[in-house]
Amino acid sequence: MQVAATRKIVVLGTGGTIAGTSSVAGANVGYTAGQIGVQQLLAAVPALAQASPCNLEAEQIAQIDSKDMDFSVWARLAGRCAQHLADPLVAGIVITHGTDTLEETAWLLRELLAASRPVVLTCAMRPATALVPDGPQNLLDAVTLAAEPSACGVLMVAAGVVHGARAVSKVHPLRLDAFASGDEGSLGWVEAGRVRWAHGRAPAVTAPRHAALLPGLATAAWPRVEIVHSHAGADGCVVDWLVDKGVRGIVVAATGNGTLHRALEAALARAVAAGVAVRAASRCPEGRMLAIEGAPWRDAEGLSPVKARISLMLELMDGA
Template sequence: MGKAKNVVILATGGTIAGTAAHSSQSVGYTAAQLGVEQLLAAVPDLAQVAGGGLISEQVAQLDSKDMDGPTWRHLALRCAHWQAQEDVAAVVITHGTDTLEETAWFLHEVLPVSTKPVVLTCAMRPATALLADGPQNLRDAVACAVDAKACGVLVVAAGQVHGARAVRKQHPYRLDAFSSGEQGPLGWMEEGRVRWQQPADMGGAQGGCLELLPAAGDWPWVELVSSHAGCNGRAVDALVAQGVQGLVVAATGNGTLHHALEAALQRAMRAGVPVWLGTRCSEGQLVGSPETASTEALQPRPVTLSPVKARISLQLALISDL
């Protein structure tokens, strides 16, 4: 029988490490106050769940609304480091909820394909809440990491297992705030084990991009814009004038754009700014057809990602081209 391996816990702050003045407060709190050792202490049997040892590391300590490129880079490098260790079975990341879906997708894109899963988890209530959800989510994440039959980047929260591509935060404060939309979760946590419904996507889509990530704050400037009633192109023109390097558009419906915004986007593309097109709709993806295809030579590139995830992929594409 092989030697039991370690599970690495990388902490980045967030609500799971947050505190409030009173145990009755589940909304008015300060994120990223507790260290990783305090999070582990809240789950006394965590090492037993891991089936081996626990290695913990405080990678960052922030409210995830303030997540940035350099922090992502540092987190990805630490993940890759631990995945490369022979005595490590999996990596679990504690994270804030606001940008968790973005971090999950970023890691999915940049980490090399590995047989060792990376599992992100979080909390919707601070650690001081009377019924804090963080300890159970952390326990479930470790159990999922050990039990994972498919690898790649996963998210575990409120008893569900989600894949990096489909997961999104759909509610501002409910405990089951995360969903995979019409795809549904990959599985459910049941008494410390995963009941898998479908396999996860493997990571490493960008291949080698991890080594190219800028260490400082000079990541490619990619902005989100949205098509809506009464839209105009002034914001796009202003962004181009200020040197924006890429644009991602949250279009209405099946990729439709207000005519004024579309004209501005075509001006941006003529100026050499790449434009990617997603949809504002929370479910489904863009479906092209000959009947709806435009005859214009310059058209935004349609993608099957949510706009916030498309922004990350466009950033990485620009980094790879630098």
């Protein structure tokens, strides 16, 4: 009799505070991120064996502080996720990540991956050597979420709260529940080893807009796209300098409902005339700008400035 192969959850490590250590016993700050390998992180949480009926497999993608995330790590991570999702035995993927750029990585993966199964990012605000680290519980919750049959798409879980890739952002520099989803709200919670969805059902997966880029992402030239802010006294000199240096795209973090200082607005118009793609996002952490009319650039479709930058890079790479 042929024995059926066991399904698995793949845990991809990239470093971050969850893998950080401090030379000061019990310290919550002043640590070095990305010091502990993902296999060691799994071994430190014995309860993982009961969190899922699937086998766990670990793979180290990178070992960095996420403030130093770069295009090569993004390409490697996205490529490995795609390969694992193509394996029918993979029930889900967990990614351990630093908090600083987690929301950017989540949105990149959301734009690239056809994730009919869950791809769950998790993190920690305290290093592994803290007196009471939060990483082990977050990792346990992430595996629970990745094993949930109804889950799909790119998700994030920390402090027991499940967020979607589009809305999640880091909103606090220190507290354990450092992430929020603005007025869109969280998708659900992991409570006592079970997933409870906010609206009684899992969110549906949405098709990625740039999946065609994945095969060549490792060798692709990432276009230079920068973020500028509209603020009191803005004069547009930064925009003119960026255009002179060959920038391909600019995301402007506008005030309120997409308003811009008049000097900055004039500089952005010059950039568009020079062939630079411009998108406008709001500086406001909640709500969504109304669609822009009568301007030579588009709005960011409700994305934060950092996520709008990722989308614009991918659009330029895709020739959109």
